[in-house]
Amino acid sequence: MRTLFTAGLAMLLASTALADVTIETAQGPETLPEMPAKVAALDLGVADTLMALGVTPAALPEKLFLDHLQPLAGSAAPVGTLQEPDLEQLAAVGPDLIVVANRTAVKRDAVEQVAPAIDMTVDGATLIEDAKARLSAFAALFGKEAEGEALIATLNDKLAGLSDAGRDKGNALVLLTNGPKMSAYGAGSRFGWIYEVTGMPQAGKPLDAKASHGDAVSHEFIAQTNPDWLFVLDRGAAIGADGPSAEATLDNELVRQTNAWKNGHVVYLPAGNVYLAPGGYTSLTETLDSLAAALAE
Structure with missing residues (x-):
C-alpha cells in the first residue's frame, strides 16, 4: 500500500x-x-x-x-x-x-x-x-x-498620488542629455509616459513620437519653449560615460531665463532607472517617488 x-x-x-x-x-x-x-x-x-x-x-x-x-x-x-x-x-x-x-x-x-x-x-x-x-x-x-497583486496595489497608490501632485502645476518638457547634446521627448514617445503619470501637458510644439532618440534640440529651443517644468535624464551618468553632466549642459544663459529654471523646477530624474530598466518595478517606483517629491515642493 x-x-x-x-x-x-x-x-x-x-x-x-x-x-x-x-x-x-x-x-x-x-x-x-x-x-x-x-x-x-x-x-x-x-x-x-x-x-x-x-x-x-x-x-x-x-x-x-x-x-x-x-x-x-x-x-x-x-x-x-x-x-x-x-x-x-x-x-x-x-x-x-x-x-x-x-x-x-x-x-x-x-x-x-x-x-x-x-x-x-x-x-x-x-x-x-x-x-x-x-x-x-x-x-x-x-x-x-499574491506578491504580484501586492506590488501592483503599491504601484497604483503611487500613481494616484502623483496624478494629484501634478494637477494645475503647468506644463513640462522631458529632456535627455548626452554630454553636451540634448534631445526632447514629447507625448506618446519613449519617455512620454512621464507626461501621462504627472498629468502635465507637454510644453511647446508637438514632437516626433516615433523618434527613439528624441528630437535634437538646443538651448534656444528650450528658451523659446519656456516650460514650467524640465524633467531631465542624464544618459552619460546612467551608463558611466565621460562628458559634461546634465547640470553643466543646462547651466546656460538661455535656459536660465525659462520659468522652469527661475522657479527651481528643473528635476533630474534617476536616469539609469528610466533609460536602462524601462518598466522594471523598483526602477519605476523609485522614479515615481522622485517625481512626486519634486512636485510636492
Missing part, C-alpha cells in the same frame, strides 16, 4: 511540475511550463521586476549598472552584455527560459538556439500598462500571484 501511495504521489508531483501557464508577452500569448527552474533575464527591467517578485535569475548581463540590482550579481552568471549576449556562456547555464526585452529583443532568434525565449518589451507610450501586464505575467509564471 505504501509503495502504491508513493508511486501515486510521485505521479502527482510530476504532473504538477509539467503544468503549463499562458502569459501575455510583447508578441502575444505564450504557453510555457509553469515555474521554470532557471531563467536568464537579458534585460535590466525584466531582472528588476523578477527581483521585486522574489525570483532570482540564473543568468544576467555582465554589467547591471543600477545599485538596487547589485545583490543579483553574486547569484547570477554573467552572460555577455545588453548589446551582445554570449551564447556559449548562456548555454553553460542551461536555462529553461530566456527573457529578452527592449534592447535585447532583437537577439531573440539568436538566443533561442540555447533555450525557449520570450519577448517582454515595454512600450514607452504605454509603459505603465505594459509594466503592470509584465508584472502580472511573471507572477503567474512563477506562482507569485
Whole structure:
C-alpha cells in the first residue's frame, strides 16, 4: 500500500511540475511550463521586476549598472552584455527560459538556439500598462500571484498620488542629455509616459513620437519653449560615460531665463532607472517617488 501511495504521489508531483501557464508577452500569448527552474533575464527591467517578485535569475548581463540590482550579481552568471549576449556562456547555464526585452529583443532568434525565449518589451507610450501586464505575467509564471497583486496595489497608490501632485502645476518638457547634446521627448514617445503619470501637458510644439532618440534640440529651443517644468535624464551618468553632466549642459544663459529654471523646477530624474530598466518595478517606483517629491515642493 505504501509503495502504491508513493508511486501515486510521485505521479502527482510530476504532473504538477509539467503544468503549463499562458502569459501575455510583447508578441502575444505564450504557453510555457509553469515555474521554470532557471531563467536568464537579458534585460535590466525584466531582472528588476523578477527581483521585486522574489525570483532570482540564473543568468544576467555582465554589467547591471543600477545599485538596487547589485545583490543579483553574486547569484547570477554573467552572460555577455545588453548589446551582445554570449551564447556559449548562456548555454553553460542551461536555462529553461530566456527573457529578452527592449534592447535585447532583437537577439531573440539568436538566443533561442540555447533555450525557449520570450519577448517582454515595454512600450514607452504605454509603459505603465505594459509594466503592470509584465508584472502580472511573471507572477503567474512563477506562482507569485499574491506578491504580484501586492506590488501592483503599491504601484497604483503611487500613481494616484502623483496624478494629484501634478494637477494645475503647468506644463513640462522631458529632456535627455548626452554630454553636451540634448534631445526632447514629447507625448506618446519613449519617455512620454512621464507626461501621462504627472498629468502635465507637454510644453511647446508637438514632437516626433516615433523618434527613439528624441528630437535634437538646443538651448534656444528650450528658451523659446519656456516650460514650467524640465524633467531631465542624464544618459552619460546612467551608463558611466565621460562628458559634461546634465547640470553643466543646462547651466546656460538661455535656459536660465525659462520659468522652469527661475522657479527651481528643473528635476533630474534617476536616469539609469528610466533609460536602462524601462518598466522594471523598483526602477519605476523609485522614479515615481522622485517625481512626486519634486512636485510636492
